[in-house]
Amino acid sequence: MFTIRLARMSEKPLLEELIARSGIGLADGFYTPPQAxxxxxxxxxxxxxxxxxxxxxxxxxxxxxxxxxxxxxRATDFGGDGAKHGNDRLLDPATEPARIRAFFVDPAMxxxxxxxxxxxHCIDAAAQAGFGSLELVSTMPGEPLYLAxxxxxxxxxxxxxxxxxxxxxxxxRRSLALQPGC
Numbered sequence: 425m426f427t428i429r430l431a432r433m434s435e436k437p438l439l440e441e442l443i444a445r446s447g448i449g450l451a452d453g454f455y456t457p458p459q460a461x462x463x464x465x466x467x468x469x470x471x472x473x474x475x476x477x478x479x480x481x482x483x484x485x486x487x488x489x490x491x492x493x494x495x496x497x498r499a500t501d502f503g504g505d506g507a508k509h510g511n512d513r514l515l516d517p518a519t520e521p522a523r524i525r526a527f528f529v530d531p532a533m534x535x536x537x538x539x540x541x542x543x544x545h546c547i548d549a550a551a552q553a554g555f556g557s558l559e560l561v562s563t564m565p566g567e568p569l570y571l572a573x574x575x576x577x578x579x580x581x582x583x584x585x586x587x588x589x590x591x592x593x594x595x596x597r598r599s600l601a602l603q604p605g606c
Contacts, residue, residue, distance in 0.1 A: 449531030454564035469504020493527030495546035524560035
């Protein structure tokens with residue numbers, strides 16, 4: 425049975441390991457090995473502000489963390505502590521969308537509904553915090569999940585990384601007026 429709970433700062437190394445496994449293991453068919461390695465190394469990671477804000481979650485299966493992700497009331501678009509993209513200022517729930525951030529699933533646990541479970545939890549939390557919409561920057565492997573939950577693509581992004589590697593991302597948005605948990 426899967427349980428969702430707040431992520432703890434003390435488990436940051438464990439979460440970083442999960443993120444690395446997910447970044448490489450779920451990229452097949454979406455990114456080349458050099459693209460997957462570059463984005464995992466240069467961008468992915470825990471954003472400690474989310475953990476400190478109480479908006480980053482872990483999903484456990486028999487005491488083992490198998491997925492993580494969250495939502496944010498901050499303007500940062502994506503990236504772990506060493507690679508944040510965007511301004512970390514607080515958002516205005518009346519006029520700005522909350523952010524969905526840093527979703528990662530252990531490749532051995534893929535296709536079991538963990539991303540959907542986590543996304544529904546975050547959608548509900550952002551709505552309870554007074555936000556009317558959500559925005560995110562998705563990797564290619566994440567797009568099918570977000571499309572299935574009512575997000576629409578609003579802007580393609582070509583993220584330039586080291587050694588001339590370019591990774592395609594997509595900015596997506598969703599209204600919270602849609603059916604909750606959709």
